[in-house]
Amino acid sequence: MKKIPEDFFDKIDIIEIVSEKVQLKKVGNQYRGLCPFHNEKNPSFYVSPIGVYHCFGCGESGNAIKFVMKIYGYDYEEAIDYIAKKFNILLEEVEDVNYEFYKILDYVCDYYFENLRKNKDVLNYLHSRGVDDKQILKFRIGFADDKNEILKELIDKGFGIDKLFKIGIAYRDYSGNIKPFFTNRIMFPIFTTNGKNIIGFSGRSIDETEPKYKNSIDSPIFKKNQAIYGFNFAKNSIVKNKFVIIVEGFFDVIILNQFGYENTVSFMGTNISDYQAKLIKKYTDRIYLFFDKDKSGQKAIIRNLPTLLNNGLIPYILYPEEDKDPDEIALMGGLDKLIKNPYNISDYFKMIYEKAQNIEDKMEIINEFRSHLTNVKFESVGYIFLEELKPVLDELEKKIKLKFHLKDISSIHFNDEVYAIWNVYKNENLRKILFEIEEDVLYSKSAKELFRAIRNNKLNDESYLELVSKIEFHNKELSYETINKFISKWIERMMIKNLKNNKSLKDLENIIRIKRRL
């Protein structure tokens, strides 16, 4: 770790540093230029020789170190290194109190890394997930086996066992035996933001052991809710591209890196903390959330909005048309197109609301947006999104309630048989089935009601309006299998009924023909 000497700021010249990136013109005692942090035609970016800059357009301000950090995407230490070199300042090297911890984890990481080479199955698994050797090396991915070897080596090297406990490399089991903390897991080391040291690990189990991902315990060097996976590689690329992609999993980070999106990071879990949001904010305002398309991914997106907005970040959502996870999309070559078309919050809301298949899901989306967005602070930049979204939420909720004369939407229950009838009716090839069966082979009351409306050609009648609008509102597309299951059931019951009534085989022919086709 480096310490800056006391006369550091006397020896440096902020005008010279800023001039590397901004053309400055002297105006009185100050210097003025076009702000590098926002787009402008008339200069409102001022630099003062006393060592500070300020932009009257976007409010960005700070000293030389902050300028270098922001403009080059450096962390604090890299920034003072850069400046010191420029002005020939000698930096004092001070012993880091955590030096010993870093040394242990570095040793452990090398051990895991070499161990991966010896376990071809695990290596093959990584390859099968699309991870190539270049990324394995870059991210120093390794493998923790179930042997005690690593602990023996560390103790032989003279590292104290108490230190191994403290950073979660070893633990004592119920019978007092000392055991390695990670076993039978693919190991992903987590680095400091400058990439120089490892602060912890996350291990993915290769058998069925829970949890699927196990993280290092919080320690003097690792805080789970502060660490950002991939950030050491992403920083420069975030500054260059002016946005960061946030994904759910380590594999997503690695695969997206492989496809040129080095500005991708993830967290230990799916909750973004204030600390992490503030750290990202130092490098960019623009966040692309690229989570799995399932319900839990959707919930995670909505849940994280307040933290992002309250910290001045502007979230966008990447939502592929295909039902694939981010790493699969990357492997399919679908990234570029997707990244060019991010959804803003309110478009994202409208889209998932439209796609929700039934009234319960629609109401759930409204409620979730509403409850999480109440946590957005009035003074935050993101509040403007709420002002846009809130009337939309209110309007939709009112519409739903009005349409069904309901106070509590969750009381609606609509069975699949109704949709089966509706899907069959909408399908030209299947529609005639509804004219071969009789009402009493159907199971549910509402299905019978709809069936009657279709058979009597009364779908447009006033009396069926509510039913039809309800069905159309839900617009549930059943799978082919489900529709098929219902048709088979109806026909089966129809055949039994006809046989009981001693109908001739000829009368059954039509029905049998339909059943064979299915």
Ligand SMILES: [Zn+2]
């Ligand atoms: Zn500015």
